[in-house]
Amino acid sequence: MDARPHHIDPIRHPEETRKHIIVLDxxxxxxxxxxxxxxxxxxxHLPKFIEEHRGEYADGTVPVxxxxxxxxxxxxxxxxxALEAIPWWRANGVYPIYFVWDTGPAATLIDLLGHRVEDLRGEIERGKFDEHVDYGKDPTRFVRDRIWDIIAHEAQGGPIWLQMKIAAKNANTLGKGGGTLASKALYSHSDKLNGNVSLHAVGHSAGAIFHAYFLKALxxxxxxxxxxxxxxxxxxQLLxxxxxxxxxxxxxxPPDGADGIRYAMYSMDEKAETADHVLPEYQGSLLYLIRNALESKDGxxxxxxxxxxxxxxxxxNGTAxxxxxRAFFPDDSSRIWSSTPTKPGALxxxxxxxxxxxxxxxxxxxxGRILGRTPTPYPAR
Incomplete structure (x- = not known):
């Protein structure tokens, strides 16, 4: 059997699903x-899109x-x-392909941790965390965050996160992996696509891990x-x-000459990262929780x-x-922090x-980086 059953209902949007979405279980x-x-x-579908849009590009190559x-x-x-963004990409002459991957328990980890909120104060009062934290250090931040990190460990957050990373690797290194099959299908039709498309990748959060392996597969x-x-x-481009x-x-x-891959990263500055509460009373974003509680090495x-x-x-004055x-992100335009004024196209x-x-x-x-020009406005949500 080619695919596992899933709860997605393709009847609602059959065309977008068939043309642009690859589901991984x-x-x-x-x-x-x-x-x-x-x-x-x-x-x-992609060759048809190329024929419809190649005239919009001076070199005749259509972005994917x-x-x-x-x-x-x-x-x-x-x-x-994906369904929200696909029409916008197409309107800008870009053919989008979305990997929608089921990461299992990882997708519900934050909900599982959130259920501990009501019990947290009682556990603090009973001294459960006394041996792990210094209450005099900073009771408004350090204690809360350290306690949440301990709770994440108790909830097997580390193994769950590791399982997700293994899935990202397997998807692009094993023969039955969805990324492997996509990369093989792409190059099996290179006679139609070579010289007619330019390939680009965008990964959000753990999507960066997925793409690290997908680009190797390509x-x-x-x-x-x-x-x-x-x-x-x-x-x-990594978000x-x-x-x-x-x-x-x-x-x-790293980039290799004029034809080498170009990297860009968008992320929150430290102030915004700290102000983003991934869990109730946790003074920090998801990335802080991942670093302190879910990764195999603390910090x-x-x-x-x-x-x-x-x-x-x-x-x-450091060198690559x-x-x-530094070889990947050589200047400010390739590393963009939220709410930091930069030049247009790097916001x-x-x-x-x-x-x-x-x-x-x-x-x-x-x-804009993909197109080399200003795209039509992205619809605000």
Whole structure:
């Protein structure tokens, strides 16, 4: 069987689902997605779109964007977000392909933790956390945050997060993985697509982890298909990326000359990151919770946290040899922090972790980089 049953109802939006959405259940295809549907995207729907829109581009190449949502997002939410954005991408002459992946328990982890709120005060009064926290250090922030980190550990948050990361890897490294099948289908039709499209990827939150492996799968398929040299990824844009900096540096290739992939990152500055409460009374965003409670190493440096990013970039006079992250994000226009004035096309207004895919300024900037021009306005939600 090609795909596992799923709760998505393709009858509501059959055309958008068939043409633009690839559903993954864990790491394999989930219904309504099938191998036949994926093949149809690259064999028929995308070539048809190219013929309709190539005249809009001076070089005749039509952009294709692969989107991967976050790991703590349900399939239903990821699917609805895709349906909101697909018409806008198409209106701007971009062919979108959304990976909507079911990350299992990870999608409900925050809800599970939220149910502990009512019990929290009683547990503090009974001294449950006395040996772990210093109540005199900062009772308004440190204690609450440290307690939530402990609770996340108790709820098996770490193993759940690890399971999600393994699913992202398996989806793009195993033969039955949805990303593997998509990359193979893309290059199996390179005769129609090579020289006619430019490939781009956008990942939100844990979507950065998914794309780190998906881009590797694309590179592997390009190497296995002589004559598909032009069918390469031109840009990767990450929104509040939840990938660790060591994993990013290990998995991603730095830009290589004029034809190399170009990177850009949009995330909250430290002030906004701290003000974003992912859980009741937790003084910090989801990225803080991931770093402090869900990653295998406490305090793991995450790419999307400004304080971690700044440390990895080193001083202003640092070099890419000393600080490898500099090769990926060489200037301010490639690293955009929320509410920080930058030049047009490098703007971000998201002030919560989940806001990026619907933030007008962010989406305008993302599309602008892909198009090389100003897109039509992204519809405010």
């Amino acid at each position: 864990d790491y394999v295809l989930g219904l309504p997605s099938t191998r036949e549907q994926i093949d149809e995207i690259f064999d028929y 964007v692969f989107w991967a949502h976050g790991g703590l997002v349900s399939v239903a939410s990821g699917w609805e977000a 590179d592997e398929q390009r190497g296995a298909n002589p004559g598909a040299e032009q069918l390469r990824v031109k840009s990767l 509040a990326p939840a990938i660790s900096i060591p994993a990013f540096l290990e998995l991603m290739d 793991q440096e995450l790419l999307g946290l400004q304080e971690c990013f700044g440390k990895a970039m080193g001083p202003d 040899n000393e600080y490898p992250l 971000c207004g998201a002030l919560s972790h989940g806001a990026f895919p619907r933030d007008t300024a962010t989406m305008q900037s993302v599309a």
